[in-house]
Amino acid sequence: MDQQIVNAIFIGSIYALFAVGYTLVFGILDILNLAHSAVFMLGAALTYSLAINHGQSFWVAAVLGIALSALMGLVIEHVCLRPLRRRHAPPIAALISTIGLALIIVAAVEQGRPGSLTSSLWVDGANSVAFPAGTIPNPIWHVGDLTLEATKVVIIPISIALMLVLGYVMRYTQVGRGLRAVAENPRAARLMGLDVDRMISLTLVISSALGGLAGILFGAALGDISPYIGRDNVEVRGLAVIVLGGMGSITGAVFGGYLLGMIEVLAAVKLGSGVRGGVAFAALFLVLVLRPQGLFGTRLRERI
């Protein structure tokens, strides 16, 4: 059972890191960025491609992968969100436009084959690929009955450190105060001299960098990189996590990520894989019924 708890903490860290980016955008903009799972996938795919097809070391590829994911945040803002915001479109329009962008990103990667337009980014089409052994150092430690793989263990401190840094930035820095001001009331923030568009761009950049990093860690640890890893593994789960934790709450996203990881692993062990997803979403349903604002939410506003 101890090993299963380690498994749960590991997968929970991935969920948490992904969900923090998800909830950050929701907290600031009051919209769900459903392109976040595509950015998760893009981070992993670009890092793999840079390392394997373009001869970069994994570390350089990972840094570039995070940077390109962050850049994708700007694309989301400038293509999907800002034009609609200018037209005072309802939040549902932004939500749909991010779904559209996610589909385009996945389709573009899916079509990436040698000789195709996107071949410089990805050449494996719909295939699932993994970093060849040796690309990433992965020492394995055996502590008592526990098996600890470096590529999985490292996710935990990275996730916790980044979430602590983000929490600190949001709470104690000028940028964080600006972001919270925009979240509270964009119009008032603008009247107080804040560049709201810049703040929103910054939010998308941070969120997407975290999403891309989560994807890279996922791909490195689980050996599964394909156009569908975001859709199949974190898209709906990320939503469940932020609802469990309380939408817009970074603390809630962290807690929700680990909680979902634990619920899923325990369900798989005790009840079988068939109910793994079902139990997780039953918990989500219970939270929605009993505490709609989530475990760490303090208020409930009308949101899409």
Added chain:
Amino acid sequence: MGETVDMNRMRLVVGLLATLVLAACGSTGTPGGNSGNSYSGKTIKLGAVYSITGAGGVYGPQSRDGALLAVKQINASGGINGAQIELTVEDDTSDKAISSQKTQSLIQQNQVLALLGPTLSNSAVGAHPLAESLKTPMLATSTTGIHIVPDCNAPSTTPCKYIFRDSLGEQTAIPDNIMSYTNDAHPKTGVLLVAQDDKFSSDGGKIVQDTVGQYNIQLLKTIPFSKNDADLSSYVTQAVGLHPDVIFITSLGGIPAKIMTAARNQNWQGQFLGGNGFNTATVSKQAGAAGKGAPSASAWYIGNTFPSNADFVSAYKAEYSKDPDQFAAQGYTGLKILATSRRCGSSRWMAPAGSSSITRSSPAR
């Protein structure tokens, strides 16, 4: 076999399968057998639906390459009674619905005479009944699940007339593999890890469950999972925690390699046993050292010294600069079976005047 790993394949060579199917198709066994009907200047359109990408992408490309090599050889030697073969290969992306769509499109739009494929049993469940209903021969080169041939319309027991295969069914492969390993190592206990949402994998699981008792292997637990689960660690931890002598893996694509790696990382020292899903160098390469020594039954063996096999291996190496695998061999053989069959599914090939293509005498579309 394999590039970095020597997955010690059971040398279960079932070389006469092709001959059996040839008999079913009523072939003369030689290209251009219909000597009374010259096809000179005509084109024989054939199709193939393979999983070039997706979960079956570790198998489909080799089948395609094998089939294309056969086309090249046949055309270079004068074709079929003078007619050149034109093979259209479609990628079903390992998706059942797309596989059926591609099959229908090849039959109704491209007007192919016959098809190879699909790669996966899960896709064959849709594509084969469709080809049967359109009365177009379809020869499976890698589908090995239960009810592929001849009862492609299961649970209907009426035999399908147009569906054939040159692949080795798991109902033969898995029991023979278990028998062979049991004779050597006498395992007492086993755990089955099975992808429950894929026909090939779940069929393999049923076959393992039905077989282990015959060899006094106690199946401690069956652990089902989804082929879409990226994180298999909780399932592998469960399996390893039961300390079995054998872990049976019935799954496809990169999943067996992930399970092997995770189990070895957890210091498990037992034996992995599998089915056709293991039989490609791609899986061996992915598994690395973790897959070393994992046996599986195979319809084909690269070291087979039959002249026809040796010729195929050397031609494939010359064409693609790499060794063929079982899937390449079955694609190659499958295409040759189609090309040499002039009477498949109760229809004959004809060369109508004024047409550039060969057609069947009893088209049903």
